[in-house]
Each structure stands twice: as C-alpha cells, then as structure tokens.
Amino acid sequence: MISRPCLSALGALPLSLALAAPVIAAEAPPTWNAAVLTRAEAWYASPEARRIADNVLRHQSIEGGWPKNTPLGDPPRPDADPGLANTFDNQATTLPLAFLARVATATGDPAYVVAVQRGLDYVLAAQYPNGGWPQYYPLRGGYHDHVTFNDDAMIRVMRLLRHVASGRPPYAFIDDTRRSRAETAVRQGVDLILKTQVRQNGRLTAWCAQYDAQTLAPAWARRFEPPSLSGSESVGVVRFLMEIDHPSPQVTAAIEGALDWFRVSAIHDTRLEDYIDPEGRPDKRLAAAPGAAPLWARFYDLATNQPIYMGRDSVPHGDLAAIERERRLGYAYIGEWPAALLRSTRPTGTPVP
Structure with a gap:
C-alpha cells in the first residue's frame, strides 16, 4: 500500500487531514475555492453543504470531470463555456471530488458516492501509460495534451489518489478495486516524476x-x-x-x-x-x-x-x-x-x- 504522507508541514495539507484543519466561520456561504475543504466535519451534512454539493453534481460532465474557472457551488449557466470542461487545471476535478467525498462521508447519500466513483474513474482513465496526466481529458490537442505539472495540475491529481489509496476518511467508502487502481496510478506517477x-x-x-x-x-x-x-x-x-x-x-x-x-x-x-x-x-x-x-x-x-x-x-x-x-x-x-x-x-x- 502507499505509505502515509509525512511532511504536511511543508504546505499542501493532505486532503484526508483537512477535516482537522482550522474551521472557517460559518456566518456566510463559502465561495467556491479550496476553503470548502476546511469546514467542521458536521457541516458537510448540513443543508448548505448539500445545496452546494447538488450544484457540484450538476456541473459534472458525462465523462466524469469538472470545468475550471467556474463557480461550481452555483447552478450551471445556460451559456457555460464547454471549452472549460474536463480538466485538471486550476483545481478543476480534484477540488470537487475532495468536496463531494466529504459530503458523501457525512451523509451517506448514494448520489454523492456515485459522483465520486465516476470522478475517480475519470481521473484514472486520464492517466497516460507512461504515468503522466494531461491538462484536459478527453484529449483535445495542442499543449493541453502535454504531461502537465503546470500550476500543480498533475501533483494535485496524485495527491488526491494517494489519499484515496490510503482508505482513510473521507475516502473510506471507496471500494478496494478503486483503491488499488489509485495506488498503482500513484506509483506510476512517481516513476514518471523521476524520469522527467x-x-x-x-x-x-x-x-x-x-x-x-x-x-x-x-x-x-x-x-x-x-x-x-x-x-x-x-x-x-x-x-x-x-x-x-x-x-x-x-x-x-x-x-x-x-x-x-x-x-x-x-x-x-x-x-x-x-x-x-x-x-x-x-x-x-x-x-x-x-x-x-x-x-x-x-x-x-x-x-x-x-x-x-x-x-x-x-x-x-x-x-x-x-x-x-x-x-x-x-x-x-x-x-x-x-x-x-x-x-x-x-x-x-x-x-x-
């Protein structure tokens, strides 16, 4: 199995530990950004969290990913840019997956569980045989197809999968098959990092x-x-x-x-x-x-x-x-x-x- 993170003091707080992070005051609805991962554990079962999660579900693509530069906590706009969909850039896909995993853990709602499973399948399908991830998947040509460390896109994917593979909350509900696939994907990603x-x-x-x-x-x-x-x-x-x-x-x-x-x-x-x-x-x-x-x-x-x-x-x-x-x-x-x-x-x- 993949070993546990041991250097969270260097920043990039492991997602599986974010439930223990300082709690943001709840007097105002959160803006859609990484702060949605830092609420108290009980908040993820609240009506507010579920309202946001329901909107996040509406933004999930047929392939299982999410767009970037989009307020996922709000309902999709009819004029949404389809060119932003299915990407790992700017915390797209990894952030909504981490958020929905918390809501799924807190509520047990099958809709959120299924969305996380679909999202993980999308992430795993996007990995190249050489261990890297593109910026967009399905592939769309140009620099978007490159193995992308830019803006930490690939590293966010690998960190998410490492926490999934650990089996710890908020990913304890993930089945053994997906955990094993996540572990293999991270190992291949590390090999790619060393090669490049x-x-x-x-x-x-x-x-x-x-x-x-x-x-x-x-x-x-x-x-x-x-x-x-x-x-x-x-x-x-x-x-x-x-x-x-x-x-x-x-x-x-x-x-x-x-x-x-x-x-x-x-x-x-x-x-x-x-x-x-x-x-x-x-x-x-x-x-x-x-x-x-x-x-x-x-x-x-x-x-x-x-x-x-x-x-x-x-x-x-x-x-x-x-x-x-x-x-x-x-x-x-x-x-x-x-x-x-x-x-x-x-x-x-x-x-x-």
Missing part, C-alpha cells in the same frame, strides 16, 4: 512545467511559457516526493538534487516592486536590494540555467523589463516559491523536526 527530472552535466536539477506526452521532452505551453526548468512548479513536485514515507534511494536523490538546484538558482539582492511609470500606469520591475530575500524565476534556460523572461512574442530575454507591460502585470515571472521549502528542510533534504 532534468539533468545538467550529470546533476539532477528540477522539472519543466510540461512535457511532450509521447517523448517526454520538455515542451511549450502558451507562447510565453517555453520549455524550461521551473522555479515554481518544481516546488510542488518536491513537496509531493517529500511526503512519501520511507522513500526509495531514487526519490531521495531526486529531492536532494532539486533542493541543491533551488539553492544555486536563487536570485539574490533583488526585489520585485510595484511602481508607476512616467505615463501614470502601474507596472512592475526588478530593483537592486542588497540583503533582500532570495527570489526565483518561473523559467530557467535548460542549458545555461539562466532566468528567462518571455512575452507573447516568444522571444527570450534576460531582463523582466524587456517584455511587454501587459505580461509583467499579468503573469508571475518571478517569486519566492521555494523559500518556505528550503526553510523547512535540512541541507540533505530531510524535513526539519
């Missing part, structure tokens, strides 16, 4: 945001998302690996290689700041700031390991100021993503007690 970790001069580094589903070569997504090492998505991958109890030597080496890469790839003495340009418009820039906390680029060149800043013209630059203002404001090219991870681990990659 990029080496530079023989040293393990980090991961790309997406890979070609057939060749596993680093791949393009949108025009400003080039094949590159990710200073953001790699954090979610490492956290997932560090949650494995009794990791194999290969998993340990992957963690340690990635942590070393984070340390050497940090951008020091620099800060990202908001400012008003000469035309009176808001903008962002990188400024010298001796002693500032380290930053990391979203994209690093696969060969040189230098930060890449790329706008909609797909031309790589070494300076954030070289791309268009619209992208500087509309996309996270630089951030502190690995900082908490590095503070929570020893140099060898083991968690700080």
Whole structure:
C-alpha cells in the first residue's frame, strides 16, 4: 500500500487531514475555492453543504470531470463555456471530488458516492501509460495534451489518489478495486516524476512545467511559457516526493538534487516592486536590494540555467523589463516559491523536526 504522507508541514495539507484543519466561520456561504475543504466535519451534512454539493453534481460532465474557472457551488449557466470542461487545471476535478467525498462521508447519500466513483474513474482513465496526466481529458490537442505539472495540475491529481489509496476518511467508502487502481496510478506517477527530472552535466536539477506526452521532452505551453526548468512548479513536485514515507534511494536523490538546484538558482539582492511609470500606469520591475530575500524565476534556460523572461512574442530575454507591460502585470515571472521549502528542510533534504 502507499505509505502515509509525512511532511504536511511543508504546505499542501493532505486532503484526508483537512477535516482537522482550522474551521472557517460559518456566518456566510463559502465561495467556491479550496476553503470548502476546511469546514467542521458536521457541516458537510448540513443543508448548505448539500445545496452546494447538488450544484457540484450538476456541473459534472458525462465523462466524469469538472470545468475550471467556474463557480461550481452555483447552478450551471445556460451559456457555460464547454471549452472549460474536463480538466485538471486550476483545481478543476480534484477540488470537487475532495468536496463531494466529504459530503458523501457525512451523509451517506448514494448520489454523492456515485459522483465520486465516476470522478475517480475519470481521473484514472486520464492517466497516460507512461504515468503522466494531461491538462484536459478527453484529449483535445495542442499543449493541453502535454504531461502537465503546470500550476500543480498533475501533483494535485496524485495527491488526491494517494489519499484515496490510503482508505482513510473521507475516502473510506471507496471500494478496494478503486483503491488499488489509485495506488498503482500513484506509483506510476512517481516513476514518471523521476524520469522527467532534468539533468545538467550529470546533476539532477528540477522539472519543466510540461512535457511532450509521447517523448517526454520538455515542451511549450502558451507562447510565453517555453520549455524550461521551473522555479515554481518544481516546488510542488518536491513537496509531493517529500511526503512519501520511507522513500526509495531514487526519490531521495531526486529531492536532494532539486533542493541543491533551488539553492544555486536563487536570485539574490533583488526585489520585485510595484511602481508607476512616467505615463501614470502601474507596472512592475526588478530593483537592486542588497540583503533582500532570495527570489526565483518561473523559467530557467535548460542549458545555461539562466532566468528567462518571455512575452507573447516568444522571444527570450534576460531582463523582466524587456517584455511587454501587459505580461509583467499579468503573469508571475518571478517569486519566492521555494523559500518556505528550503526553510523547512535540512541541507540533505530531510524535513526539519
């Protein structure tokens, strides 16, 4: 069986433990986001929870998935965009499954049980033979078919399946066959993670945001998302690996290689700041700031390991100021993503007690 998570202190609270998380005040209906997983256990049997769950059921597709960027707690709109359906992007499918599992556990209502079973069957069917998951399933072409770590899509899927395989609440009602399939899927996903970790001069580094589903070569997504090492998505991958109890030597080496890469790839003495340009418009820039906390680029060149800043013209630059203002404001090219991870681990990659 898959071993229990052991590093929830690194963030990404295991879904099966979320029932023990701090309770959100119940004076207002929850907005549809991850907060719907942090209510008190008894709330999931309430009329309010059931009302939300009934609407979530209405959004489930024929295939068993859910759309992204959609208020699933509200009834479906007649003009809903069918292009958003059946995806793992932006917490689609994984979040509604986790919520419905809580309502199914609290109420025992067969409608919710069946919806979770259908959703899990969809998730398992979407996995490629190589162990990866696409952004959309059924496949629709283009970058949507790539093995997708971007925005933690694949990692959210694997974390959900790991909790299903554990057999613990709120997934205790899942049958043994689906648990076994979930366990196998996670094992295959871990193998894929180990295969896709990029080496530079023989040293393990980090991961790309997406890979070609057939060749596993680093791949393009949108025009400003080039094949590159990710200073953001790699954090979610490492956290997932560090949650494995009794990791194999290969998993340990992957963690340690990635942590070393984070340390050497940090951008020091620099800060990202908001400012008003000469035309009176808001903008962002990188400024010298001796002693500032380290930053990391979203994209690093696969060969040189230098930060890449790329706008909609797909031309790589070494300076954030070289791309268009619209992208500087509309996309996270630089951030502190690995900082908490590095503070929570020893140099060898083991968690700080």
